[in-house]
Amino acid sequence: MRYASHTFDDLALQASFEAGPRVVTREDIATFARLSGDHTALHTDPDYAASTPLGGLVAHGVLNLAVATGLAFEMGIFEGTILAFRGIEVRFDRPVQPGDALSLRLTVARLDERPRPGRGAVTFDVDLSNQGGRTVLSGSWAMLMARRPSA
Amino acid sequence: MRYASHTFDDLALQASFEAGPRVVTREDIATFARLSGDHTALHTDPDYAASTPLGGLVAHGVLNLAVATGLAFEMGIFEGTILAFRGIEVRFDRPVQPGDALSLRLTVARLDERPRPGRGAVTFDVDLSNQGGRTVLSGSWAMLMARRPSA
Numbered sequence: 001m002r003y004a005s006h007t008f009d010d011l012a013l014q015a016s017f018e019a020g021p022r023v024v025t026r027e028d029i030a031t032f033a034r035l036s037g038d039h040t041a042l043h044t045d046p047d048y049a050a051s052t053p054l055g056g057l058v059a060h061g062v063l064n065l066a067v068a069t070g071l072a073f074e075m076g077i078f079e080g081t082i083l084a085f086r087g088i089e090v091r092f093d094r095p096v097q098p099g100d101a102l103s104l105r106l107t108v109a110r111l112d113e114r115p116r117p118g119r120g121a122v123t124f125d126v127d128l129s130n131q132g133g134r135t136v137l138s139g140s141w142a143m144l145m146a147r148r149p150s151a
Numbered sequence: 152m153r154y155a156s157h158t159f160d161d162l163a164l165q166a167s168f169e170a171g172p173r174v175v176t177r178e179d180i181a182t183f184a185r186l187s188g189d190h191t192a193l194h195t196d197p198d199y200a201a202s203t204p205l206g207g208l209v210a211h212g213v214l215n216l217a218v219a220t221g222l223a224f225e226m227g228i229f230e231g232t233i234l235a236f237r238g239i240e241v242r243f244d245r246p247v248q249p250g251d252a253l254s255l256r257l258t259v260a261r262l263d264e265r266p267r268p269g270r271g272a273v274t275f276d277v278d279l280s281n282q283g284g285r286t287v288l289s290g291s292w293a294m295l296m297a298r299r300p301s302a
Contacts, residue, residue, distance in 0.1 A: 037221025061236045062217050070188020085212045091238040
């Protein structure tokens with residue numbers, strides 16, 4: 001879903017925002033392997049991956065995180081208002097395989113006006129889930145966002 | 152640097168491993184924007200980026216994290232022994248700009264034999280630094296690694 005751009009002052013505790021689904025493809029996994037340099041066999045060798053309990057290639061955890069950031073961009077809430085991505089704390093809860101369709105929900109967990117005039121620190125709870133509604137990645141993101149000009 | 156493959160039992164507390172440098176390019180940033188879907192102007196619009204205090208394009212934080220995972224792969228310590236990447240806790244300490252050369256140091260911070268027979272949980276302290284030796288990303292990674300067959 002596409003929302004209006006939000007400043008720090010437009011965000012309410014527990015407000016939540018959704019985006020997706022986006023399908024993760026084999027090509028996405030191959031592109032991520034080349035870009036990152038992480039060629040671990042589970043992500044790049046179909047024969048090896050077929051021999052594992054998962055039965056096939058699995059997306060890199062950090063690719064799933066990258067997809068989540070793209071879905072967050074698509075929401076539109078950060079447009080012109082995000083000043084910095086300060087940190088990440090996530091678990092990789094379940095494997096993602098080619099063809100899985102991922103959806104993101106961000107929920108405002110903490111608002112802190114302190115850092116400096118003109119900006120506020122926002123912590124979002126992050127939930128990335130697959131087409132079956134099961135969480136594949138969860139945790140929190142810390143962002144620095146612009147205040148409303150009048151604030 | 153390239154090391155031998157390490158099982159859980161080969162790792163000692165405070166052992167550290169290094170890899171890099173790897174240069175981050177404008178093309179890497181453009182590829183990451185397409186792959187993730189995160190087209191935030193600071194990463195994709197040179198004119199906008201030139202108008203910010205940083206004076207030019209900046210790499211996505213999660214791209215820096217992806218580069219760190221590729222450098223970890225290059226070390227060789229995880230070859231055939233990594234079973235799962237369980238979670239990440241990182242701060243984006245400093246911006247990375249095209250041309251910056253990043254190096255990774257992983258340090259064994261915690262070893263836990265408990266999870267299940269045949270595997271152990273390892274927490275690595277993570278430090279990704281630039282050509283000036285300044286940290287751009289820091290935190291910890293939680294991995295599940297295979298035990299030595301005799302262990």
